[in-house]
Ligand SMILES: Nc1nc2c(ncn2[C@@H]2O[C@H](COP(=O)(O)OP(=O)(O)OP(=O)(O)O)[C@@H](O)[C@H]2O)c(=O)[nH]1
């Protein structure tokens with residue numbers, strides 16, 4: 001319906017695996033010694049659809065280093081989807097991250113616990129798992145558990161984000177069209193009223 005690319009922003013603390021995740025999706029590679037991101041990196045993605053069409057996405061991979069924190073909101077603005085990455089599933093880190101994202105955008109937030117190949121073994125604390133699940137249900141957050149090392153759930157994550165982002169964008173486009181038509185009707189009826197008087 002729309003040709004404009006959807007904007008997806010990857011957000012998360014230093015070394016949580018944001019760049020490695022998008023590199024796995026884009027190039028199907030895994031780099032043990034990837035360099036820390038400076039500012040942000042940009043990826044253009046085209047997702048082919050089974051019906052022959054395609055969806056274009058702009059993916060912004062932001063820097064997690066503390067010194068870049070002040071410029072991250074600039075990238076978050078105008079996003080349709082924010083992929084929020086964390087490696088350790090601590091509730092206070094997740095809450096704080098969501099608060100930070102919300103200062104810049106009301107985009108849909110998709111949570112991603114990265115490095116599941118190493119962190120899975122650490123989630124033996126049942127209390128923490130229960131608290132996290134409750135929090136996710138209440139906030140209706142979608143969560144993916146990924147490993148860029150093994151490739152686990154990486155394609156599923158990006159496919160979901162691109163397709164969902166496209167749906168959200170199309171829905172808001174239809175909403176805007178409706179508003180424009182409504183405003184036109186109001187304007188015309190005002191004009192008609194003046195002519196009669
Ligand atoms: N075992 C394992 N290591 C990973 C995984 N994803 C990333 N890493 C490693 O974690 C380190 C940090 O990865 P990056 O992708 O640079 O993290 P980042 O979030 O982009 O970091 P900044 O750009 O500094 O914010 C690298 O050494 C990666 O190889 C994973 O799924 N499994």
Ligand SMILES: [Mg+2]
Pocket residue numbers: 018019020035036037061062063064
């Ligand atoms: Mg990076």
